[in-house]
Amino acid sequence: MxxxxxxxxxxxxxxxxxxxxxxxxxxxxxxxxxxxxxxxxxxxxxxxxxxxxxxxxxxxxxxxxxxxxxxxxxxxxxRADSGHLVGVDIGAHNVRAALSDLDGEILAETRQPVLPGAPLDERLAALERAISGCLALSRTTVDDLWTISVGTSGVIDVEGRVIYSAAVPAWRDLDLAGRVREMFPCEVLIENDSRLAALAESRRGTAKGVRDMVFLHVGRRMGAAAVIGGTVHRGFGAASGEIVMLPESRWFDAPEHLNGCAVVPEGTPPEDAAGYTLAAARNGDPVALEAVGRYVDDLAVGTAAMVLILDPEVVVLGGGFSRSADVLLPPLRERLERRCMRMPEVRASTLGDECVVVGAIDYAVEHLDRQLFAPDAGPLPLTR
CATH class of the missing domain: 1.10.10.10 (Winged helix-like DNA-binding domain superfamily/Winged helix DNA-binding domain)
Structure with a gap:
């Protein structure tokens, strides 16, 4: 009161x-x-x-x-159209961007491909093209941008500096917020991509309204995040959810069970290999099913650890591999049932590959709410 x-x-x-x-x-x-x-x-x-x-x-x-x-x-x-927000997902193979109004309604989306080993400046150039593409599609200008919210892998400090990133080594010790502000002179927020994906699922995805959730960010790399009491948990040093850093979890190399499966034809692009294995497993191929089993064995170790610690209501399988939830969820449920004292509900993401960019938009909206529309905020300013 x-x-x-x-x-x-x-x-x-x-x-x-x-x-x-x-x-x-x-x-x-x-x-x-x-x-x-x-x-x-x-x-x-x-x-x-x-x-x-x-x-x-x-x-x-x-x-x-x-x-x-x-x-x-x-x-x-x-007047939600009095300003605009941009959400960005900087992945190993793509940079996705979406532009929204102040309520988070997405008005334009773009995607720029980038090679996993691309130099730093090339990846940043792809980010700039993705955002500029959203501005062009929505017929807005840089002056209309209030906030850019960026999701990337790794540990991010409060100033928007990437302390460490296994997926994008060039990010290490990078002032990512500062580099983005050099391109676009507006407020810039940087957050771990798995946490943004979890936020999206809890705000407008399959876990909407769920207060305690574990999010599995599975694709060509592995990540995780937790929602506790309706809030995405960052941890004391913003390193919450980094199960992949624990060698015993086997998460770092787990996707190789799918990428290196014998059913994948020679010459298949690396970004398509896992999808080929999952499709073969869906069709009952025994070699592919065995590879999926090994992958889920590893996935279940870290997942069970998070479930036993947090006792969540729901576990959400998200990220690129969530398109194959019909193949992955049954064996994952079976392995968790063997390990967990209380079995949570296990659901597939409804946002798929878009979870990070949508979460980045939601993160910007919530930041705007805290700045301008919270009861303890200062006087409402004139809109720009």
Missing amino acids: ADLRGGDLSRLRQLNSLTAIKALRGAGPLTLSALAERTGLSRPSMKEVADELVELGWVEEVRPSPGTMGRPARRYRF
């Missing part, structure tokens, strides 16, 4: 404005009467709040529909 000592009317107006914005963001255009009912304010007070928000640029009055008879009631909407 806010402390309004001494009749702090300016603080009260701020809280009323935030309440109105929250109501509009959750429901779309509303009349003054509907806004007053949702916020608990009187209609005259709501009119004052609405007028102030219109003047600040956060809210606008919606024009009546053509052909509307009589004098229609005024309706208002939150």
Whole structure:
């Protein structure tokens, strides 16, 4: 409950404005009467709040529909289009980017291929092309960007520096936030890609509404993240979920069971090898099924450790391999049942390869909410 000592009317107006914005963001255009009912304010007070928000640029009055008879009631909407956010997923083989409005509705997406061993400047150039492509597709400019949120593998410090990355060694000790700001002069957020993927699944994916979850980020490399009490867990040193660093888990080399399977034809591109094995397993090939079994054996070790520590409601299989959840989930469930005191529900991702870039957008939206729309935030600024 806010402390309004001494009749702090300016603080009260701020809280009323935030309440109105929250109501509009959750429901779309509303009349003054509907806004007053949702916020608990009187209609005259709501009119004052609405007028102030219109003047600040956060809210606008919606024009009546053509052909509307009589004098229609005024309706208002939150101006989610007053600024834009970009989410980026820097992977070993691709850089994905998505542009959204301030509510996180995605308006444009692009993808730039990049080789796993590409030099640092080449990978950063792919990032710049991906973001610029989103701006071009959405017909927006750099001046419209409020925040760029980037997901990448490794341990990231609070300043956006990559401390360590096994998947992209060139990232080590890189001030990634600073390099992105050199390209695009706006706020830049950097976070571990597995944690962003977990955030996406908990906000708009298969684990929406789940408060305790383990996320398995499985593909050509392995990662994991945890959601505890509805919040993605970073850990004291932002190294939570790095099961791959434990040799006994065998996660680092686990994908090689699929990549190096004998059923993969010679000359198959490395990025397609695992998919070929999984497809063969789906068709009942015994060699492919054996390779899948070895892969799941390794996957289950780290997963069981996280389940036994966290006791999650749900385990989500996400990342590129989640497209083959029909092949991977049954043996994973069977191995977890043998190891776990209480078996969680195991689900497949509904976001697939898009989980990181979607999570990056959600991360930017939540950052915006904390900065501008939280009860303890400062006065609402004029929109840009």
